[in-house]
Amino acid sequence: MIHRGDAEGAEKRVVLFLSDVFSEYIEPEVKESAIEILNHLGYEVKQLSLIGAGASFLSKGFIDQAKSHAEKILDEIKSLATESTINIVGCEPPEVYCLKDEYVALLPHRKAEIESISKHVFMVDEFLLRVAKLGELRDTFENLNKKEEKIFFHPHCHQRASNLGTTATVDLLRLLGYEVVLSDAGCCGMAGTFGFDKEHYELSMKIFNRLKDRIENINLEIVSSGAACLMQIRDGVGVEAKHPLVLVRDKIKIIRYN
DSSP: EEEOOOOOOOEEEEEEEEEIIIIIIIIIHHHHHHHHHHHTTEEEEEEEOSSSHHHHHHHHHHHHHHHHHHHHHHOOOOOOSSSOOOOEEEOOOHHHHHHIIIIHHHHHHHHHHHHHHHHHHHEEEHHHHHHGGGGGGGHHHTTTTTOEEEEEEOOOHHHHHHSSSHHHHHHHHHHHTTEEEEEEOOOOSSSGGGGGGGGGGHHHHHHHHHHHHHHTOOOSEEESSSSSHHHHHHHHHOOOBOOOOHHHHHHEEEHHHH
């Protein structure tokens, strides 16, 4: 699937988009926001036909299935890539970091190929800030004459563990004029599909209590980069948290139509 921007007369740059089950089927606004932002910045987005990088297989111990899926992902990247340095972006941290960090261990016979690809794999947030140079629009954002808004940001555990991913999202939100309060609550308790299992529900909610306390005692808009985190917050507190990319998309819309 190819998504083209509406900018005329500009040479199109191409990125590959790694989707995931959450943004494909449960939170489609996240994927739609990512593609809209990339199109606005002049990127043509080619979506990989396979869903995810295989993180869901690894989380349940299905190593053979993960290897098979990884082979197919690499083959599709090879068939779609117009150049060796093509960038690959995604919204869901486990899938992005699976492709970036786990494939060499799964497929050591393709090590050189994977290492070349992994240098150009990014969370969309990081790509926007460090590669697409969204920071060059700083003056545009500052000219919105808006009152700075304070938000509470809870990152996905995989993103927090990578450090650079969380930093990029916080920097991106600050660029948009938000004052960011970074969550110190740790895991939301959902842990992918862990919290969906009946036998794990009680433990999942116990883990969630720390984040729940933070949300209930802070009168701020809640933002989270994990699809499972968004669901846990919605079901556990009754709050509709937003994904950072939705905020970015909405801010760009304001700039476009002002």
